[in-house]
Amino acid sequence: MAERIAGQEIERLIQLLARLPGLGPRSARRAALHLIRKREELLSPLADAMAKAHAHIRVCSCCGNVDTIDPCTVCADPRRDPTILVVVESVADLWALERASAIRAAYHVLGGTLSPLDGIGPDQLNLASLPGRLRDSRVSELIIAVNATVEGQTTAHYITDLVSHLPVKVTRLAHGVPMGGELDYLDEGTLAAAMRLRTDF
Amino acid sequence: MAERIAGQEIERLIQLLARLPGLGPRSARRAALHLIRKREELLSPLADAMAKAHAHIRVCSCCGNVDTIDPCTVCADPRRDPTILVVVESVADLWALERASAIRAAYHVLGGTLSPLDGIGPDQLNLASLPGRLRDSRVSELIIAVNATVEGQTTAHYITDLVSHLPVKVTRLAHGVPMGGELDYLDEGTLAAAMRLRTDF
Numbered sequence: 001m002a003e004r005i006a007g008q009e010i011e012r013l014i015q016l017l018a019r020l021p022g023l024g025p026r027s028a029r030r031a032a033l034h035l036i037r038k039r040e041e042l043l044s045p046l047a048d049a050m051a052k053a054h055a056h057i058r059v060c061s062c063c064g065n066v067d068t069i070d071p072c073t074v075c076a077d078p079r080r081d082p083t084i085l086v087v088v089e090s091v092a093d094l095w096a097l098e099r100a101s102a103i104r105a106a107y108h109v110l111g112g113t114l115s116p117l118d119g120i121g122p123d124q125l126n127l128a129s130l131p132g133r134l135r136d137s138r139v140s141e142l143i144i145a146v147n148a149t150v151e152g153q154t155t156a157h158y159i160t161d162l163v164s165h166l167p168v169k170v171t172r173l174a175h176g177v178p179m180g181g182e183l184d185y186l187d188e189g190t191l192a193a194a195m196r197l198r199t200d201f
Numbered sequence: 202m203a204e205r206i207a208g209q210e211i212e213r214l215i216q217l218l219a220r221l222p223g224l225g226p227r228s229a230r231r232a233a234l235h236l237i238r239k240r241e242e243l244l245s246p247l248a249d250a251m252a253k254a255h256a257h258i259r260v261c262s263c264c265g266n267v268d269t270i271d272p273c274t275v276c277a278d279p280r281r282d283p284t285i286l287v288v289v290e291s292v293a294d295l296w297a298l299e300r301a302s303a304i305r306a307a308y309h310v311l312g313g314t315l316s317p318l319d320g321i322g323p324d325q326l327n328l329a330s331l332p333g334r335l336r337d338s339r340v341s342e343l344i345i346a347v348n349a350t351v352e353g354q355t356t357a358h359y360i361t362d363l364v365s366h367l368p369v370k371v372t373r374l375a376h377g378v379p380m381g382g383e384l385d386y387l388d389e390g391t392l393a394a395a396m397r398l399r400t401d402f
Contacts, residue, residue, distance in 0.1 A: 007269030009253045016247045020224075020232045027223040032254075033293050034222050036267050039255050046217045047251030050236070052210045054245045057237055066237050068208030092234050 010036070062133075064109030064126045066091050080104045085139045087130070087159060089113055089146050097145065105143070108133065113151035114158055122158065130159070134166050144172045211237070263334075265310030265327045267292050281305045284341045286334070288360060290314055290348060298346065306344070309334065314352035315359055323359065331360070335367050345373045 010032060018028035035043040059065075060072035067073055074080070074094070084105035088094045094107050110125045122128075134142065144159055146152035160170050175193035177186060186194075211233060219229035236244040260266075261273035268274055275281070275295070285306035289295050295308050311326045323329075335343065345360055347353035361371050376394035378387060387395075 007257065007274065009250065009257050009269050010267070013247075013250045013254045016243065016250050019243055021235050022228040022232060023221075023223060029296065030293065031221045031223060033267075033291075033296075035251070036254065036258055036292075039258060042217065042220055043251055044255045046214075047248050047255055049210065049214045049217050050244055050248035050251065053214045053233075053237065054240050054248055056208065056210050057240060066211070066234075068210050073208065090234075091237075092231065095230065095234075 063094075063107045064091070064111060065094055065107060074098070074107060080106055082106065082138050083140045084143060085134070085137075085141070086143045086145050089152065089155070093145065093147070103143070106139075110146075110155065113146065113149070113155040115151050125155075127159070127162065131163055131166060134163060134168055139168060141169045141171060144170060146172075148173075148175065264295075264308045265292070265312060266295055266308060275299070275308060281307055283307065283339050285344060286338075286340045286342070287344045287346050288331070289346050290353065290356070294346065294348070304344070307340075311347075311356065314347065314350070314356040316352050326356075328360070328363065332364055332367065335364060335369050340369060342370045342372060345371060347373075349374075349376065 013035070014025075014028050014032045017023055017031050018025050020028075023031060035046070053068075056068040057066055058068065058070040058072075060067055060070055060075055062071045062075045065072040065074055069076065081104055084103065085108055086094075086097065086103060086105050087108045087110065088097065089110050089112060091109055094109055097103065097107075108126070108130060110127065112120055112125055114120060114122065114125070133139075142159075142163060144156045146156050156172060163170065174197065175190065176197060177183065177190065177194045183191060214236070215226075215229050215233045218224055218232050219226050221229075224232060236247070254269075257269040258267055259269065259271040259273075261268055261271055261276055263272045263276045266273040266275055270277065282305055285304065286309055287295075287298065287304060287306050288309045288311060289298065290311050290313060292310055295310055298304065298308075309327070309331055311328065313321055313326055315321060315323065315326070334340075343360075343364060345357045347357050357373060364371065375398065376391065377398060378384065378391065378395045384392065
């Protein structure tokens, strides 16, 4: 920027907004101006919400979810099936499964996937507590709900080995054609999997 | 959402983030998770920056820019040419011209364009003070730097009439091919204007 055109408070706000995923420098400026225009309805409440979130957010000591209570809302919910544990890579994936009402079970958030090239081994993930958690509970099925990526599948195999000595059934998400998906637009891997795993009509 | 999966502080944060331009419900969740992951480096500083911005932001009583001082940084800059006044629709446009180092002059922010269908007449814009500002200053050129839209051009004509009795030269931005623009992708109006307004090589 050739010239300082606004107070440093505004420039700092733009710089910080630009670090949000999905916002670049241009859209961060647009967001900042929008916030400034709506300072009573949006800027002030958002500042409050962020301060409150910062003050209250905890990582669930049981599953690794983030919430304002520990154990988190999901772990504390007595109506969930305690015999099923779903392993996910991230809190975002946990939220996605919950939004889909995919299952009413407990979760275990890994916090990433094994990726030796990035220096992420088993110790960098929330893996150490998993066998103990399975031993000390009534879990009879472990659903590995990781992404269908190379890293996700590598992690899935590692977990399968890790718990192989325990009396737990290990399952994984189905592969196939997504709802609404058009065959013409799907990759060959998905189509091959959908054909191989075809079910009775 | 089928089930409450996180504390209400987090859900309120997501709802407020979703009201930023460029963020929908899905990207707001992603942004919230990013903030939660980086709560010390990003969430807390952003909450502070927003609170500070809310506490300190003023609309410049002279030009309509937003800043933390009044008159704003631009109006208070003694190195600007006081004989040129640039009329812009919005603070975003003022910032865009400043980023481009397009001119070192003073500004007048309208806060919108005339749009009778949307109930926006001259009284809804920062227009009333413009003739007085021209009379009481050394301004000799008024550059109307509004968008090249129907509303922008209507507003430009209105301003030309408004100041026609004053000894001020009124100019407007050039029309033509944008830098890097390919003729094949430009609309007919731009091409016709660029041809009509061709300059010596």
